[in-house]
Amino acid sequence: MLIKNGNVVIFENDDVKVKKLDIRVNGSIIEKIDEKLDEIKGEKVIDATDKVVMPGLINTHAHIAMSIFRGTFEGCDLYTWLSEKIWPIEDKLTEEEVYNATMVSILEMISTGTTCVNDHYFFSKQIRKALEESKMRAVITRVLMDNDGEEASDKRINEFVELYESRNKANNLITYTVAPHGLYTCSGKVLSKSRELALKYNLPIHVHFLESINEIQSIKELHNNTGANVLKKYFNGLHLILAHGVKISDDDIEVLKSLDCGIAHCPISNLRLGCKIADTTKYLEESINVALGTDGQGSGNNLDMFEAMKIAGLIQGGIHENEKRITAKDVIKMGTINGARLLGLDDKIGSIEVGKEADIIIVDISKKLDNIKITPNVDIISNIVYNMDGRSVDTTIVSGEILMENRNVKVIDTKKVLKK
Ligand SMILES: [Zn+2]
Incomplete structure (x- = not known):
């Protein structure tokens, strides 16, 4: 899977940065992170333009x-x-x-x-x-x-x-x-x-x-x-x-x-x-x-x-x-x-790093009325903490598996659960 063009939240020497990066996930693991990764034929591609890509x-x-x-x-x-x-x-x-x-x-x-x-x-x-x-x-x-x-x-x-x-x-x-x-x-x-x-x-x-x-x-x-x-x-x-x-x-x-x-x-x-x-x-x-x-x-x-x-x-x-x-x-x-x-799991999860498991969420920051609370978006980190809520999340990935994409939960029958 390739997640491309995202604004990726990265932890660097105690600091938190947001960088334009592409991420390749192989199975459950983050395999490569770079400014530009070419698509491999047949792989799943998620275009994260105007989105934040951050650790789950x-x-x-x-x-x-x-x-x-x-x-x-x-x-x-x-x-x-x-x-x-x-x-x-x-x-x-x-x-x-x-x-x-x-x-x-x-x-x-x-x-x-x-x-x-x-x-x-x-x-x-x-x-x-x-x-x-x-x-x-x-x-x-x-x-x-x-x-x-x-x-x-x-x-x-x-x-x-x-x-x-x-x-x-x-x-x-x-x-x-x-x-x-x-x-x-x-x-x-x-x-x-x-x-x-x-x-x-x-x-x-x-x-x-x-x-x-x-x-x-x-x-x-x-x-x-x-x-x-x-x-x-x-x-x-x-x-x-x-x-x-x-x-x-x-x-x-x-x-x-x-x-x-x-x-x-x-x-x-x-x-x-x-x-x-x-x-x-x-x-x-x-x-x-x-x-x-x-x-x-x-x-x-x-x-x-x-x-x-x-x-x-x-x-x-x-x-x-x-x-x-x-x-x-x-x-x-x-x-x-x-x-x-x-939780004693920091060798596996908690950040977007090569070798860690792909527990990643993708959050929509495009210019639209639903995002008026984060407009103008001059400080993405501040907006994530103080101006977003869970409904801003559009894709949720655990261990390389997409559990929700574009707000459609793929692993649970939502209607059935809500009815029960
Ligand atoms: Zn309690």
């Missing part, structure tokens, strides 16, 4: 089956929302509902430019089935916790083991994490078991971490320690994907710097549940990796990573008055290459 967006924290809760339970704090609203209903969800809700989310991701998602849920075989059918890239798990007793906890551990052991080894698009729900919902027993599983299968840990103020006290009551020290006690030496990280203190930062970890920042979910604002400017200054997530639609509203980028950039101005803070270039890296690093 990477959603590093979501619960994709939660599309079923979109627009519900307005105005709750995190603890009320989870314990009184979400958990009682989740107990009643069926496998079929999780499959259908996942399909809605996959449509949402493909059509808004997300090419990889890090999921955190249950009935995960149904989630995997939907992802495999749609040829999406994803990191999945079966969430572990024991705040409702040992029997339920053991069942979850068995389901995780069964999920992992039954993986399709030929499918390189789906990888796994071990996912204790949070340090306030998991005793030392489950955290130790999580460590054991992560070491046994060589997997990262994906855990909710310091999302809200109440969590600091809950962790102290359960573990008699700070969240960062609990991470160090149970997960030292493992790769950690920490969802949220809103309430990280300066002391916590020092501990986190000694661990192999990064933050999946979910600004929209944090604002909707009144959790305040993670200081991502400071985390990046302290060399802690920060990537972006949407969280589930129950709290994050939708899976449009362009919205996540915009809000992530803007809200730093809400906590840094007249100070240096993250830029649009930082934000676009948070949505792509930082996400790949956080």
Whole structure:
């Protein structure tokens, strides 16, 4: 496949540039990038004139089956929302509902430019089935916790083991994490078991971490320690994907710097549940990796990573008055290459580079009324972060396979999914 005449977003020595380039994809891999590549007879050609060609967006924290809760339970704090609203209903969800809700989310991701998602849920075989059918890239798990007793906890551990052991080894698009729900919902027993599983299968840990103020006290009551020290006690030496990280203190930062970890920042979910604002400017200054997530639609509203980028950039101005803070270039890296690093996949995805897999999105920037928000387009990077949304994406490619072209989703029967 040849993608020609595009304005290609490239990462060069910490900088982000947009260059007119052609890209050749051979199978799943980006084989060549040059100013001009001649067409090879018979190859698929995508003309990206008046389009931006950029790495697919990477959603590093979501619960994709939660599309079923979109627009519900307005105005709750995190603890009320989870314990009184979400958990009682989740107990009643069926496998079929999780499959259908996942399909809605996959449509949402493909059509808004997300090419990889890090999921955190249950009935995960149904989630995997939907992802495999749609040829999406994803990191999945079966969430572990024991705040409702040992029997339920053991069942979850068995389901995780069964999920992992039954993986399709030929499918390189789906990888796994071990996912204790949070340090306030998991005793030392489950955290130790999580460590054991992560070491046994060589997997990262994906855990909710310091999302809200109440969590600091809950962790102290359960573990008699700070969240960062609990991470160090149970997960030292493992790769950690920490969802949220809103309430990280300066002391916590020092501990986190000694661990192999990064933050999946979910600004929209944090604002909707009144959790305040993670200081991502400071985390990046302290060399802690920060990537972006949407969280589930129950709290994050939708899976449009362009919205996540915009809000992530803007809200730093809400906590840094007249100070240096993250830029649009930082934000676009948070949505792509930082996400790949956080998921441990940066040797494969996250940037448009020779040798990486072709996870690429193509965004229309032609002069037309629908693009009035980006006119005049003097700074493409700024416009991507602050003035575009997922509907601007016209083509989505995962591992060299075109999942959507000219806004037609090719891998899913859209009408059928919407009807279900
Ligand atoms: Zn979450």
